[in-house]
Every structure is written in structure tokens, then in C-alpha cells.
Amino acid sequence: MLSYTGMLALLLIHGNVMLPYVSSQNEPRINASDQEILQPKSGLELPITLQCNLTNSHSTHRQTFWMKNGQEISNTRTEHKHTEFKLSKPRTDDSGEYMCVYTFKSAPNANASIEVKAAPEIIGHKRSENKKEGENATLYCKSVGYPHPMWMWRKKAGRGTYIDIDNSTGRFFVINKDNFTELSIIGLDISTDPGEYVCNATNIIGSKESMTILRVRSHLAPLWPFLGVLAEIIILVVIIVVYEKRKRPDEVPDDDEPVAPIKNSTNNHKDKNVRQRNTN
Amino acid sequence: MPPSASTNLGYTPPDGGWGWAVVFGSFISIGFSYAFPKSLTIYFKEIQEYFSISYSEIAWVSSIMLATMYAGGPVSSVLVNRYGSRPVVIAGGLMVGVAMVMASFGTTILHLYLCVGVIGGFGLAFNLQPSLTIIGKYFLVKRPIANGLAMAGSPVFLSTLAPLNQFLFDHFGWRGSFLILGGVVLNCCVAGSLMRPIKIKTKPPVSKTTDENDTAKPDVTSQTAGQDKSKQSGCAAKVSQFIDISLFKHRGYLIYLVGNVLLFFGFFAPVVFLAPYAKHQGIDEYSAAFLLSIFALVDMFARPGTGLVANTKWIRPKIQYFFSFSVTYNGLCHLICPLLPGYSGLVVYAVIFGLAFGMVCALLFEVLMDLVGAQRFSSAVGLATIIECGPVLLGPPISGLLVDIFMDYKYMYYACGMMMLAGGVFLFIMNFYNYRLLEKEEKEKQVEDRLEIGSAKELAANEEDKDNEEKIRLNTEEEVGKSICEEP
Numbered sequence: 001m002l003s004y005t006g007m008l009a010l011l012l013i014h015g016n017v018m019l020p021y022v023s024s025q026n027e028p029r030i031n032a033s034d035q036e037i038l039q040p041k042s043g044l045e046l047p048i049t050l051q052c053n054l055t056n057s058h059s060t061h062r063q064t065f066w067m068k069n070g071q072e073i074s075n076t077r078t079e080h081k082h083t084e085f086k087l088s089k090p091r092t093d094d095s096g097e098y099m100c101v102y103t104f105k106s107a108p109n110a111n112a113s114i115e116v117k118a119a120p121e122i123i124g125h126k127r128s129e130n131k132k133e134g135e136n137a138t139l140y141c142k143s144v145g146y147p148h149p150m151w152m153w154r155k156k157a158g159r160g161t162y163i164d165i166d167n168s169t170g171r172f173f174v175i176n177k178d179n180f181t182e183l184s185i186i187g188l189d190i191s192t193d194p195g196e197y198v199c200n201a202t203n204i205i206g207s208k209e210s211m212t213i214l215r216v217r218s219h220l221a222p223l224w225p226f227l228g229v230l231a232e233i234i235i236l237v238v239i240i241v242v243y244e245k246r247k248r249p250d251e252v253p254d255d256d257e258p259v260a261p262i263k264n265s266t267n268n269h270k271d272k273n274v275r276q277r278n279t280n
Numbered sequence: 281m282p283p284s285a286s287t288n289l290g291y292t293p294p295d296g297g298w299g300w301a302v303v304f305g306s307f308i309s310i311g312f313s314y315a316f317p318k319s320l321t322i323y324f325k326e327i328q329e330y331f332s333i334s335y336s337e338i339a340w341v342s343s344i345m346l347a348t349m350y351a352g353g354p355v356s357s358v359l360v361n362r363y364g365s366r367p368v369v370i371a372g373g374l375m376v377g378v379a380m381v382m383a384s385f386g387t388t389i390l391h392l393y394l395c396v397g398v399i400g401g402f403g404l405a406f407n408l409q410p411s412l413t414i415i416g417k418y419f420l421v422k423r424p425i426a427n428g429l430a431m432a433g434s435p436v437f438l439s440t441l442a443p444l445n446q447f448l449f450d451h452f453g454w455r456g457s458f459l460i461l462g463g464v465v466l467n468c469c470v471a472g473s474l475m476r477p478i479k480i481k482t483k484p485p486v487s488k489t490t491d492e493n494d495t496a497k498p499d500v501t502s503q504t505a506g507q508d509k510s511k512q513s514g515c516a517a518k519v520s521q522f523i524d525i526s527l528f529k530h531r532g533y534l535i536y537l538v539g540n541v542l543l544f545f546g547f548f549a550p551v552v553f554l555a556p557y558a559k560h561q562g563i564d565e566y567s568a569a570f571l572l573s574i575f576a577l578v579d580m581f582a583r584p585g586t587g588l589v590a591n592t593k594w595i596r597p598k599i600q601y602f603f604s605f606s607v608t609y610n611g612l613c614h615l616i617c618p619l620l621p622g623y624s625g626l627v628v629y630a631v632i633f634g635l636a637f638g639m640v641c642a643l644l645f646e647v648l649m650d651l652v653g654a655q656r657f658s659s660a661v662g663l664a665t666i667i668e669c670g671p672v673l674l675g676p677p678i679s680g681l682l683v684d685i686f687m688d689y690k691y692m693y694y695a696c697g698m699m700m701l702a703g704g705v706f707l708f709i710m711n712f713y714n715y716r717l718l719e720k721e722e723k724e725k726q727v728e729d730r731l732e733i734g735s736a737k738e739l740a741a742n743e744e745d746k747d748n749e750e751k752i753r754l755n756t757e758e759e760v761g762k763s764i765c766e767e768p
Contacts, residue, residue, distance in 0.1 A: 130453065222384075222456030229463035236470045244476060 028057035028102060032112035037205060038090045039118075047088045050114050052100030054081040059107040067099045067111075069146075092121040095146040119206025120145035125199065128213040133190040139183045139212045141199035149201035151181035156196040156211070165197075190216045291478070292420075293654075298476060299418035303426050305474035306411035309369055311433030312468055313408040316376075317345045319441035320396070323454045330454070331389050338389070341397050343673065348401025349408065350669035356409040357662025365410035365417075366475045372406025373468030375399055380462030384455045396458075407468050409661055412645050414475050416654030423649065424596065428587020428642040435579040435638075524659035531717070532600075532651040533660060535710040537667055540644075542703030543607050544671035546696030547640070549679035550614055550633065551575070557689045563623055571626055575634040582638025590643060600711040603647045606639035608704030614697030618690030 031053040038048070054061060064083045066076040076085065081102075087094050095118035101111045124142030131137045143149055153174060154162040165172055165183075173184040181199055194216045200209040293299075321342060328338045359368045379399035386392050411430065419426040444464075448457035527533050554575065558568035586606070589595060595602050613636050617629045645661065652660045682692040 130450070132453070217452065217456070222452045222459045225452075225460050226463045229460065230466065233463070233466045233470055236467075237473050240470070240473045 028059075028061075028104070028107075028110045029055040030100065030102065030110060030112040031055055032100065032114055035115040035117065037117050038092065038095055045089050047086060048090050048116070049087075050085045050098055050100070050116070052083050052102075052112055052114075054102055054110075057081075057102070057104065057107075057110075059104040062103045062105055064100060064102050067101055069096045087116075090116070092118045093123075093144040094118075095144070097146065115146070117147060117203075117205050118145045120149040120201040120203055120208050122199070122201060122208050122210040125210045126212050128215065130215045130217060131188055132217050132219060133188050135188055136184065136186045137188055137193075137214060139185075139197055139199070139214065141181050141201070141210060143179050143201045143208070145179075145201070145203060145205075147203050148178040149203040149207070151176045152200045152202070153181070153183050154198045154200065156198060162198060185214075188216045190218055293418055294478075295419050295421050299426065301474050302414055302418050302476070303429050305369075305471035306415055306430035307433040307436075308471035309372075309407040309411040309433070309468055310430055311437030312376075312465060313349065313404045313411075314434035315437035315441050316400075316404060316465065317342050317349070318438060319445050320345075322442070322445045322449060323457065326449070326454050327389075327392070333389055341389075341392055344393055344397030345401040345404070347669060347673055348398050349404045350665045350672060352402045352405030353409060353662040353665030353669075355402070355662075356405045357658045359406070360410045360413055360658045364477045365414040366472055366477055368406050368410045369472030369475060370469045372403045372410075373466055373470075373472055375403030375406065376468065377403075377462045377466040379403060380458050380465060384458035384462065403468075405665075407471075409658060409665075410475070411471075412661055413654075413658040416649045416657050417478055420654075422591060424590035424599070424643075424646050425584070425587040427646040427649075428584040428590070431642050431645070432580055432583040434641070435576045435583070439573070439576050439580070524656050527652065527656060527660050527663060530652060532714055533648075535707065535714060536648060536651055537664060539604075539607070539703050539707040539710070540664065540668055541671050542706060543610075543640070543700050544668050545675045545678070546611070546614065546699035546703075547675065548672060549676045549696050550617075550693065551637070552676045553679065553683070553689065553692065554630070554633075558623075558626055560689060561622075561626070563626070567623060571630045574627060574630045575637070578631050578634025579638040579641075582635045583642040586639045586642040587646075590646065598715070599643070599650055600647055600715070601708065603640075603643045604704050604707035604711060606636060606643060606704075607700055607707060610636040610640055611697045611700030611702075611704055614693045614700065617693045617697075 031051075033049070033051045036048050036050070050066075052064070054064075061081060062079070064076075064078050064080060066073045066083070066085045073085070076083075083100055085098065085100070095116045097113055097115055099111045099113045101109055103109050120143045122141050122143050125140065129137050129139060139153075141151070151174075153165055155165055157163045169189075171186050171189075173186075175182045175184075181201075183197065183199070185193060194214055196211050196213050198209050198211050200207060324335075324338045324341075328335060331338075356368060356372075376399075379395045383392055383395035383400075386395060412427075415423065415426050415430055445457065445461075448460055452460065555568040555572055558571055559565065590599055590602055610633075613629065613633050617633075620626065620629050648660055648664065649657050679692045679696065682695055683689055686692075
């Protein structure tokens with residue numbers, strides 16, 4: 001015969017022992033597929049399928065949908081417990097943090113996340129930037145790829161070697177955001193600043209760089225072609241005028257008659273022609 | 281034979297020799313005048329960003345330049361009548377050059393309007409009219425060829441200036457490019473220095489009879505230059521010393537003006553809208569730009585070709601009909617354009633349109649010279665351009681409005697085609713009428729001349745008869761007297 005207290009203790013112990021099971025029974029369990037690493041450039045663009053399966057849930061399950069990087073993906077809502085998201089031809093910008101989310105009638109949402117990682121790819125940059133000296137130049141690079149890369153700016157210094165940017169003059173400013181970086185140079189200096197600038201994006205999977213050429217024009221750059229054209233024009237005009245002056249002693253523009261008496265006779269002929277034309 | 285107006289030059293034009301150098305000079309001047317405003321549009325995007333203004337504000341630069349170029353026509357004519365072609369072209373070239381250099385230092389958009397638009401436009405006007413005028417002075421028999429060759433300058437320069445401007449823009453930005461363009465445009469001064477004035481040694485009596493009615497007589501020797509014998513009085517006399525207003529009474533000139541106003545409404549819009557229409561059909565940018573290149577290439581060869589054809593002995597006397605035909609052909613091109621499908625259809629359209637455009641441009645000034653003669657040509661062309669100014673400037677915006685209202689390009693093409701057809705048919709009919717009247721007048725003149733000669737001969741014959749009768753009478757009287765005296 002168990003005493004009253006003994007029975008209470010037993011109940012308590014049983015309850016304590018049961019507690020984790022009870023709480024784990026209250027928590028829904030989701031089986032999610034592993035993280036994926038995309039290799040879009042390798043040519044083996046195998047389709048990738050992300051899967052989530054709700055194994056146990058205490059509350060009535062209502063809907064399932066997918067989210068990418070914190071935003072819901074449209075047309076993924078179903079009422080099944082097992083859900084798949086397929087990437088048929090995965091590209092770098094398909095990478096990110098994917099979550100399958102389960103909603104319940106009277107319980108908070110449950111989710112599981114699957115990371116799809118890829119090496120960064122640089123999608124936006126200027127090939128060249130032309131500015132006048134003393135102006136400000138802005139070079140930028142945009143990337144896709146998850147996780148978000150670390151950015152670094154370097155400058156090419158002859159034959160494949162790179163040097164880090166020398167900011168001793170304090171004119172260089174770098175702004176790094178997740179998928180975007182910007183290098184601002186104020187007060188361009190024509191002797192030191194022109195060259196090839198490289199932005200480098202590195203994440204745990206890989207790295208990529210792209211180059212922008214910065215050209216600095218001097219204030220007087222267009223002056224030389226202008227003076228050249230001016231010189232050409234002056235030379236041509238001088239040639240034409242001199243040619244005309246040398247012909248002028250001959251006087252007659254359409255006949256090349258150098259001797260006066262003959263000239264008069266041709267003029268007379270011309271007058272005769274004129275009279276004849278008029279009467280026609 | 282062409283109407284007698286064209287032979288009142290007072291001298292025989294050389295029709296060759298230095299004339300071809302003058303044609304080359306005109307080629308350069310005309311090329312700059314027509315191609316320069318269009319090629320500046322490459323810089324508009326960067327200037328728009330630099331000054332933070334809207335697209336329509338920057339487009340005004342081009343419009344003002346074109347408007348002043350046309351409106352400056354009469355001013356240019358007055359100056360050419362006074363001083364001859366050469367100084368005016370050189371002055372025009374200098375004006376545009378200085379205007380572009382000043383514009384490169386501009387700080388506001390107003391600065392650009394004034395420099396590039398107004399001063400540049402006037403400078404180009406001073407290039408256009410004299411180049412056309414001097415061709416009429418140097419050529420008569422081969423004038424259509426000379427005109428065709430000179431007008432070919434426009435497409436050639438447009439094809440050259442467009443890539444050049446792009447290159448300059450990439451390397452120097454818009455300010456540096458304007459500076460360099462200011463230098464390049466000074467080549468108009470070189471062209472002007474080629475335009476040697478014609479110095480004719482005419483004997484005083486001959487020159488007096490031939491320039492009695494002419495108020496425009498440049499470049500003849502000092503005896504006759506400047507001493508106009510206009511017999512009107514008051515304001516009309518003063519104005520007609522500068523520019524020949526009596527042209528407005530010239531029947532052929534009025535026909536030309538009305539026909540031109542009709543045709544210019546639909547003339548330039550199809551060129552402007554060719555690339556947007558192609559893009560609207562789904563064609564990519566490079567192919568659309570290639571269409572314009574095809575058009576320019578065909579245009580380049582069509583102009584001298586038309587000049588050659590117009591110079592033949594079959595066409596030259598009836599050159600007005602040839603012009604009306606080319607305007608009508610232009611209109612028909614536009615009417616069938618919407619019916620041609622796909623990119624190959626557009627290529628075909630670009631080719632036939634290029635041909636039509638070149639034909640009309642080559643003949644545009646040749647027929648005017650044919651109508652009014654080389655003496656009055658400079659006044660004629662000045663007055664014509666200021667009247668054409670309206671339709672030229674209004675045409676593309678109205679067409680753009682049609683496109684916006686109907687959201688379809690085909691109505692715009694139909695409208696342009698109809699305007700040009702109307703112009704062409706009008707010119708055909710009126711020129712038929714005009715030729716008939718001219719022939720009638722020629723015949724009457726010949727009959728009058730013959731009558732004069734005939735009546736002079738009759739008078740002379742009558743007088744001879746009278747003299748003979750007198751002699752016979754005198755003889756018979758003598759005989760009678762003798763016989764009376766001899767009777768006993």
C-alpha cells in the first residue's frame with residue numbers, strides 16, 4: 001500500500017521525467033535538407049531541391065510556405081506537411097538563406113533554414129571613369145552571392161602585382177554594404193591617381209574581382225587638338241590665298257591667258273557669245 | 281530650253297575649272313550647315329545631367345539652332361547681295377567657331393542657348409545661302425550636277441561627325457569636345473576662301489543694257505557694282521536695294537513656295553522617327569542605328585546621281601516636273617512604309633526613302649535657280665528659308681503628337697505621306713500650268729519681235745517704194761516738161 005505522499009512524489013517524478021517529452025511533443029519537428037553549395041560556372045548545373053518535412057506537431061497545421069532572405073517567395077503556399085522548393089537551373093543570385101515556414105492554428109510559426117551558398121559574382125561596375133583633375137571620382141562594385149562577401153579595394157601596380165590603396169593623403173573613402181561597395185576619391189591628382197582599380201569580393205566559398213580604369217584629364221587636355229586643328233586651318237587658308245595671288249597677274253579666272261592682246265580678243269569673243277545667247 | 285530667266289547673267293559662267301573647287305567649298309559649307317545641329321545631340325545626355333535640366337530644355341538648343349539657321353536666311357541674302365559670297369561664308373565660319381568655343385566655358389543652359397543656338401545658328405545660315413548662290417554664278421550648263429554634288433555634303437558630314445563626336449565625348453567630355461568642334465567648324469572659313477568671286481571685264485555699253493532691271497549684281501567690276509538702277513521710290517526702293525521683294529510677284533516662285541510649305545511638313549519627321557519606329561517594332565538598338573546608316577549611305581549617292589540625271593537633255597528643260605515627281609515618290613514611300621513587315625521591310629524602306637530624300641534635296645535649290653535665275657537666287661532662297669522655317673520646325677513635333685495620340689506610328693507615316701503627295705501633285709499641276717503660260721509668253725514675244733522686224737522692213741520697203749514713185753514722177757515730169765518745152 002503506497003502512502004499518499006509516496007503517490008504524490010511518484011506523480012511528480014513521473015511528471016518531471018515526462019516533462020521533456022511533453023515539451024518536445026509540443027514543439028513541432030521539422031526535417032530539413034542540408035545546405036547546398038552552388039557551382040553555377042562549372043557547367044554542371046544540376047537542379048537542386050530543398051525539402052522540409054513536418055514530423056510531429058501537436059497543433060493543427062495550417063499552411064506551409066518558403067522564404068528567402070527574410071522575404072516570402074510567392075506561389076509556395078501549400079497545406080502539406082512535406083514541402084519542396086526546386087531550383088531547376090541554379091544561378092549565383094539564387095543563393096541565400098531559405099526558410100520553410102509552418103503556420104499553426106493556435107501556436108506560433110515554426111521554421112527551419114537551409115543555406116544555399118555560392119561564390120560571389122560581380123554584376124555591376126563601371127569599366128572606365130573619366131574625370132578632370134580636381135574633381136571627385138566614385139568607383140563602385142555590386143555583387144550577388146551568399147554569404148555576403150568581404151570587400152577590398154586594390155590598385156594595379158604594373159605587371160600583375162597589386163598594392164593596397166595608399167590613403168596617406170586622406171582622399172580615399174570606402175563604403176561597404178552587404179552586396180555593394182563604393183570607393184570615393186576626392187580631389188583627383190593627375191600624377192598619382194590614374195590607373196586600374198580592382199574591387200575584390202571574398203566569401204567562404206570563393207572570391208572574384210573586377211577592374212575599373214580611372215583616367216584623369218588635365219584641364220588643358222582638349223587644348224592641344226584644338227591648336228592642331230587651328231594650325232591646319234591657317235595653313236590651308238594661307239595656301240589657298242597664296243595660290244590665288246599668284247594667279248592674279250593673269251587676271252582672267254576662267255582662261256589661262258597670260259598675254260594681254262590675246263586676252264582682249266577672247267573677251268571680245270565672250271561678248272559676242274553673250275549677245276548671241278541673249279537673242280536666243 | 282529652260283525659261284529665259286536663267287540666262288540673264290550678263291556673262292558666260294565658266295561651267296568648270298575653278299568651279300569644281302567652288303563646288304568642293306560648298307560641299308563643306310553645306311555639310312556643316314545641315315549636319316552640325318543634328319550631330320550635337322550626342323552631348324545632350326551629359327549636358328542634361330550636368331545642368332540638372334529636363335530633356336525638353338536641352339532639346340531647345342538644337343531647335344533654336346535650326347530655327348535661327350532658317351530665319352537668318354534673309355539677313356544672309358542681304359549680305360550676299362551686298363558683299364558677295366566669300367566674306368559672308370568666312371564670317372559665318374568664324375561666328376560658329378567662336379560660338380562653340382564660348383559655349384565650352386558655359387555655366388548655365390541659357391549661355392548654351394545663346395552661344396550654340398543663336399550665334400551658331402546665324403553662323404550656319406551665313407554658310408548655307410552663299411554656298412548655294414555661288415554655284416549658280418559658276419555653273420549653268422552643268423548646274424544640276426554641281427548642285428547634286430554640293431548637297432551631298434550633308435549626308436557625308438553627318439556620317440563623319442556622328443562617330444567623331446562620340447570619340448571626342450569619350451575622351452574629352454562635353455566641354456573639351458565643344459572647344460575642339462569650334463576649331464573643326466572653322467574649316468568653313470577654308471571653304472569660304474575657296475569661293476573666289478567672279479571678276480568679269482564687261483564693256484560699259486553691254487553691261488548697262490543687261491543690268492537695267494537687276495538690283496542684285498555682286499562681283500561684277502566696279503563700274504556696275506552698287507549702282508542700282510531701281511526706279512521705284514520710298515520704302516519699297518530702300519528694301520529692294522537689299523533684297524528683291526518683287527520676287528513675290530513671280531508666278532513660278534509663288535508656286536515653289538506653296539509646294540515647299542506643303543512638303544516640308546512631312547519631310548523631316550520620318551527621318552527623326554525611323555529609329556524609334558524600328559525599336560517600337562522590337563528591333564534592337566544597333567540594328568535600328570544601322571537602318572539610319574543605310575539611309576545616309578543611299579542618300580549620299582542619290583544626290584549626285586540625281587544631279588547627273590537632271591542634267592540630261594531630256595530632263596533639264598522640264599526639271600520642275602522631275603522635282604514634282606520626286607516629291608510624289610517621297611509621299612508614296614511613306615504611305616507604303618507601315619505595310620512593309622519586319623526588319624527586312626524596314627531595310628527596303630530605308631533604301632527607297634534614302635533615294636527619295638536624296639532626290640528631293642538635290643533638286644530643291646536647283647529648281648529654284650531654274651525658276652528665278654542666278655541673279656535673284658540669293659534673295660529668293662533667303663525669303664524661301666524664312667517661310668519654310670515654320671513647317672520645318674513644326675513638322676517633327678506634330679508628328680510626335682500624332683504618335684502619342686494614336687500610340688501607333690502608322691498614322692504619322694500616313695499623314696506625312698499625304699502631305700508630301702499633296703505637295704507633289706500641287707507642284708505637278710501648277711508647273712504644267714506655268715510651263716504652258718511661259719510657252720505662250722515666249723511665243724507672243726517672238727511674234728512681237730517678228731512683227732517689229734517685219735514692220736520695220738515694211739516701213740523700209742514702203743519708203744523705198746515711195747522713193748521709187750517719186751523718182752518715176754520726177755522723171756515723167758521732166759519728160760513732160762521737156763516735151764512741152766520742145767514744142768514750137
